[in-house]
Amino acid sequence: MKTISLAIIEDNDIIQESLSTFLGGDPQFDLQLTAVSVEEFLSAVGGNPMLSPAVVLLDIQLPGMSGIEGIPHIKKLLPEVSIIMLTTFIESEKIFAALCAGACSYLAKSVSLLNIRDAIITVSQGGSYMSPGIARKVVEYFTPKTNKIDSPLTARQLEIVQCIVDGLSYKMVALRLNISLDTVRTHIKNIYQILEINSKGELIRKSLNREV
Amino acid sequence: MKTISLAIIEDNDIIQESLSTFLGGDPQFDLQLTAVSVEEFLSAVGGNPMLSPAVVLLDIQLPGMSGIEGIPHIKKLLPEVSIIMLTTFIESEKIFAALCAGACSYLAKSVSLLNIRDAIITVSQGGSYMSPGIARKVVEYFTPKTNKIDSPLTARQLEIVQCIVDGLSYKMVALRLNISLDTVRTHIKNIYQILEINSKGELIRKSLNREV
DNA sequence: TCCTCCATCCCATCAACATGTGATTGCCGG
DNA sequence: CCGGCAATCACATGTTGATGGGATGGAGGA
Structure with a gap:
């Protein structure tokens, strides 16, 4: 088993010490550095190619730049790095912000040190570890607000919507579906009424958000 | 510990037997029924309110309706049910299709029975369990292809894009940002040039796909 | 200082879209 | 067999969007 090189960015002394003692003492890890802020981490790593x-x-809460803000900067310096977020809060907003920024794992601090160790190993093998509550929130993100099976739109209308979302103009929709331009217009008109919207933009957004 | 009521839909005899023997023998589970297809499951449950x-x-591969197609139907019949997908394949496409349809957990069949038991318990507690490889694919879905930090667009242009994505018309964008309609037009013009696109639709799609 | 980039604004034109009113056909359920 | 609904098509009018010009002031780098 190759040793896994690690860094810890955490401003809370107690937690940092607890982590570094536990992880630093494990022979399968190589704890390269600890920092109390993203800024400190960046300057340390930037100044030492080793x-x-x-x-x-x-950590998410940090003095200065927040953990989430820091992710892009860290990734810029170390494109191949895997980032595990540690947090006391389980807020959807932060979870998604972190994942969108490029984090690859997300753990509540309440999990045990053993779990953290497992997460590190999993992540270094190209996997991803998420605590159950967080995973659930992620899954919910995908779950459609409206089920295709009882969409307010008819099958034909959904076809039209799909065409629009694909970036086609009305004229092209008419061509693809072999109907007249006016029919497309009528369909769109009805769709707008049903969905209570009045522009292509809103339609595309609703569709991409699976609200249809 | 309350017992957890279960159902298994799996057409492979060996796997089904292995699952039902293991799970059915566990006192914390109440294995209510097994089926070899979604259709069979639906008619069994539909005909017996108990x-x-x-x-x-x-399972994903099933005779008749696929597991993924079946999810909305199952959810319609049992809105509160938690669905755990079992599959031999780890394909992004299927994973997302299943999650979008409303599955709340996704396991490779290669995992051990113990893992499956853990997953069931986790899920019934409102969590979600995913094997590491699958979790990673889910995480990658969120990861931006382009980092905000080196977006080709200026901050102001990103604001404009955000407004458009929010479904606003040019006029409304102008109002929200307190600039003239013509300025909005100019920005959009420049954005289109930079991104090499030429319609609102493409802009929204790119933005939602985090390619900006 | 000069030069470039950004944000702001104006004008003009044509294609595309939003919306109303109205009509025909075919299917399904009462 | 009739009423309702989905799908089809038509015409008309005004609005919005895409794209081409060109112009100005300010912030910041060479």
Whole structure:
């Protein structure tokens, strides 16, 4: 088993010490550095090419730049790094912000050190570890607000919507579906009424958000 | 610990037997029924109001309706059910299709029975369990292809894009940002040039796909 | 300082879209 | 067999969007 190079960014002394003692003492890890802020981490790593952790444990609440804001900067410096977020809060907003920024795992701080160790190993193997509550929130993100099976739109109308979302103009929709331009217009008109919208933009948004 | 009511939909005899023996023998589970197809499951549950599993283990490959197609139907019959997908394949496409349809957990069949048991317990507690490889694919879905930090667009242009994505018309964008309609037009013009696109539709799609 | 980039604004034109009113056909259920 | 609904098509009018010009002031780098 190759050792996994690590870094910890955490401003809370107690937690940092607890993590570094536990992880630093484990022979399968190589704890390269700890920092109390993203800024400190960046300048340390930027000033020393020998420092190149494979995995970074990153707190969300940090003095200065927040963990989430820091992700792009860390990724810019270390494109291949895997980032595990640590947080006390389970808020959808932060979870998605972190994932969107490029984090690859998200753990509540309440999990045990053993779980954190597992997460590091999983992540370094190209996997991803998420605590159950967080995973559930992620899954809910995908779940459609409206089920295709009882969409307010008819099958034909859904076809029209799909064409629009595909970026086609009315004229092209008419061509693709072999109907007249006016028919397309009528369909769109009805769809707008049903969905209570009045522009292509809103239609595309609703469709992409699976609200149809 | 309350017992967790279960159903298994799996057409492979060996796997089904292995699952039902293991799970059925566990006192914390109440294996209510097994089926070899979604159709069979639906008619069994539809015809007997006493059958109302809290968790369904659902294979993806099934005779007749596929597991993914079946999800909306199952959800319609049992809105509160938690669905755990079982599959031999780890394909992004299927994973997302299943999650979008309303599955709340996704496991490779290669995982151990113990893992499946854990997953059931996790799910019934409102969590979600995903094997590491699958979780990673889900996470990758969120990861932006382009980093905000080096977006080709200026901050102001990103604001404009956000407004458009929010479904606003040029006029409304102008109002919201307190600039003239013509300025909005100019910005959009520049954005289109930079992104090499030429319609609102493409802009919204790119933005939602985080390609900006 | 000069030059470039950005944000702001104006004008003009044509294609595309939003919306209303109205009509025909075919299917399904009462 | 009739009424309702989905799907089809038509015409008309005004609005919005895409794209081409060109112009100005300010912030910041060479």
